Amino acid sequence: MSFELPKLPYALNALEPIISQKTFEFHYGKHHQTYVTNLNNLVPGTKFENATLETIIKEAEGPVFNNAAQVWNHTFFFLTFAPNAGGEPTGALADAISKNFGSFAEFKEKFAKAAVTLFGSGWAWLVKKPDGTLEIIQESNAGNPIRKGFTPLLTCDVWEHAYYLDYQNKRPDFVEGFWKLIDWKVVASRF
Amino acid sequence: MAFELPKLGYAYDSLVPHIDAQTMEIHHTKHHAAYVNNLNNALQGTGNENRKLEEIITEISKYPAAVRNNGGGHFNHSLFWEVMKPNGGGNPTGDLSDAVNKYFGSVDKLKENLNNAGLTRFGSGWAWLVVKGGELVVSSTPNQDNPLMDIAEVKGTPILGIDVWEHAYYLKYQNRRNEYLAAFWNVINWEEISRRFKLAIH
Numbered sequence A: 001m002s003f004e005l006p007k008l009p010y011a012l013n014a015l016e017p018i019i020s021q022k023t024f025e026f027h028y029g030k031h032h033q034t035y036v037t038n039l040n041n042l043v044p045g046t047k048f049e050n051a052t053l054e055t056i057i058k059e060a061e062g063p064v065f066n067n068a069a070q071v072w073n074h075t076f077f078f079l080t081f082a083p084n085a086g087g088e089p090t091g092a093l094a095d096a097i098s099k100n101f102g103s104f105a106e107f108k109e110k111f112a113k114a115a116v117t118l119f120g121s122g123w124a125w126l127v128k129k130p131d132g133t134l135e136i137i138q139e140s141n142a143g144n145p146i147r148k149g150f151t152p153l154l155t156c157d158v159w160e161h162a163y164y165l166d167y168q169n170k171r172p173d174f175v176e177g178f179w180k181l182i183d184w185k186v187v188a189s190r191f
Numbered sequence B: 001m002a003f004e005l006p007k008l009g010y011a012y013d014s015l016v017p018h019i020d021a022q023t024m025e026i027h028h029t030k031h032h033a034a035y036v037n038n039l040n041n042a043l044q045g046t047g048n049e050n051r052k053l054e055e056i057i058t059e060i061s062k063y064p065a066a067v068r069n070n071g072g073g074h075f076n077h078s079l080f081w082e083v084m085k086p087n088g089g090g091n092p093t094g095d096l097s098d099a100v101n102k103y104f105g106s107v108d109k110l111k112e113n114l115n116n117a118g119l120t121r122f123g124s125g126w127a128w129l130v131v132k133g134g135e136l137v138v139s140s141t142p143n144q145d146n147p148l149m150d151i152a153e154v155k156g157t158p159i160l161g162i163d164v165w166e167h168a169y170y171l172k173y174q175n176r177r178n179e180y181l182a183a184f185w186n187v188i189n190w191e192e193i194s195r196r197f198k199l200a201i202h
């Protein structure tokens, strides 16, 4: 069985001007696609030949892990977005965010700080831990929280390829725009 | 004295078409400048403000991450600007040429090794040509680490560094890091690398 690039539920220009069509053409059409292609080339003949993406992420090392996690991370990242989204979470997720971080505003500030200060390439994550508490963590390169037994709820890609065509060195501007793209119903469904 | 952003020995548009002017300008005035500022801030009030950058780098395990990241960023970019020049390229000469042939077989083989080191560095980092115990070796480091650091896997004196952070090439080459690496050989400043080679082996 081979891995496939997921279809996006919106057009490549649907998130403009926060993420340009050009960025999507490369980020989804080239980077994400390349991770899928690389993974499909790497797993045949290994013990991961019939494994799920999650199993590979939990157990593999090196290039197999890197490409599998990058496939998973990008799918998770892109599927968080919707045109005309943003706003704030509601219901149980909103309650949990307030309980763990004080308020939605404080959560946003802490998450943005994690995204902006991550040095090099990587991902900022909101995760649910096995004890039910929420935490914000940084992962370098292809890092993925399910390896630590956490449930990912939200992520922001801060590899430079995620924002360089639109924002160049101004990562904080990209992270500010990121909030306007989040479909909180999707995040709540992961909670 | 605080560290300062070095001036470039050439214009931002003088490496065109291999590296575009916008990339050069942002890389120097934004990325490199931020490393210098953040390094000065990280050292302020620590008693280490007056130490030489090389002294700090070689004992980097004693410093916090902000010094490692920004001190490395300042050192690496300062080297990077100098190992490039307008109308560069060609081949090394003299002792460096002999050493390249001795340790790699040919200059093409060295380029192949460095391209491979740059391509396989997953995430952000650098590809290096290093003088290690009098020999030439190729390595790569993550983020802003470098071979002078006491934490480096391959330790030695870097005489050539190629920046493979996406900011070094994304505006012109996007996901095609291989094309950026191929183009780099047209702007390489072998005279400067020879100069650094001689200092490193003595």
Ligand SMILES: [Fe+2]
Binding pocket: B027, B031, B077, B163, B165, B167, B168
């Ligand atoms: Fe750089």
